[in-house]
Amino acid sequence: MYRKSSGAVGFSFNRLITNAFPNFANDNPGEDADLTSTQKDLLWVHQLGAAETRGRSPMTLDEDSAFSAGITTSEKNSARIHKELVKNRITDPAAPLGIDTTRITQRLPHELAFVSIHAQRKTVGMLFFWEQEALRWRLLDQEESELKAALEDEGTSAASKQELKVRLEGVSMRRGMRPSSRQEEAESSAHQEAHPPQYS
Template identity: 35%
Template sequence: MSRKRKGSKGFSFTRLANIMVPNFFADTAPTITSALVGLRKDMCYAHQLSSPNPFALDERSFYVAGVADNEAVSRKMYKALKKHGILRADDGNGEVDTRKIGQSFIHQLASINVMRQRELINMLFWWEEETQRLKKLVAEERRAKEKLDQLKFARERIRMKKRQRPSQRRADVEADKDNLMEAFYGGGSRNAPPLAQTSSGVQDNGKPPEYYAPG
């Protein structure tokens, strides 16, 4: 028996079941989630890397991360987060903006229980940090590629200069002050004439460096 709000007594089957079988109505999801949290993060990370835009969570991300029980719920989460600006739509990328998570979050995602809401919030903060890490790595990769391209160019230039005979050498090429170097590194003299395109596709300032012997 249990007492109702108005003071009268009533029978509650749920209360009786909890007394007789304490774990019958208990939600075991937190234990399962805790055990799989590392694996779920790995799965979500792999899912994002295979996406067209790895920074933005999509409709399946929440299901892959284990926050949603199925893809239908995952789509509902995605739409709600998009609607309330937690997944930004202004930049077209749909990246996470945890600053939009406020006191009304519970009502904005009332379709899922409180436990899932906590897991969702944890996931959003986690992925925002992962996004910052990914962006940093992408920028480092781009800079490394640029340096690698410059090193490849410099190596090939040295090999060409080694093949030049004394009669073929030019002072500006020997000092690496010719327009070819300036164009590659984004420099250039104001007084230097523009590079022309030869029939062979080689950029030329009147006459290309003669790296190879004629004939």
């Protein structure tokens, strides 16, 4: 955890990853393991698009995920990265979130030796980022299911149903927000909390 210039508290995967994989720090400390805002959006767009075309959960990383996120410029290497992640069950459709970052070990850099250390670092950053996205998606699914169940309950009043419909629309809107949009919204809220309006 660290304090941003806006006053908000942030979390850096780079700090976590550098501690977990000391050799990463010896490559280029200036290179951050965190995906950039653009990379997060590109990955998010790919995941949702691939879910529609391939008939799978949007939370399941595939052979094109690393390529789409700009971690590697080679589709072949992207597929190899995915193969190693599946082999080590880091990417596992059977896992609750489709990703299990607890399976990341210090052997991962060796297993991804066919790409640069920078790409290895970004791959780990992608995994931690997407695990958080998968958790967010699951919570939205749960909220949506609960709201729909309440709507179908015959004992729910008309006024309550109207409120539930508004909340369902809110869930849909949150589901459709790109990571960068959420980040901007969070930073704006943090700024407003740190600098409340002054009234004379």
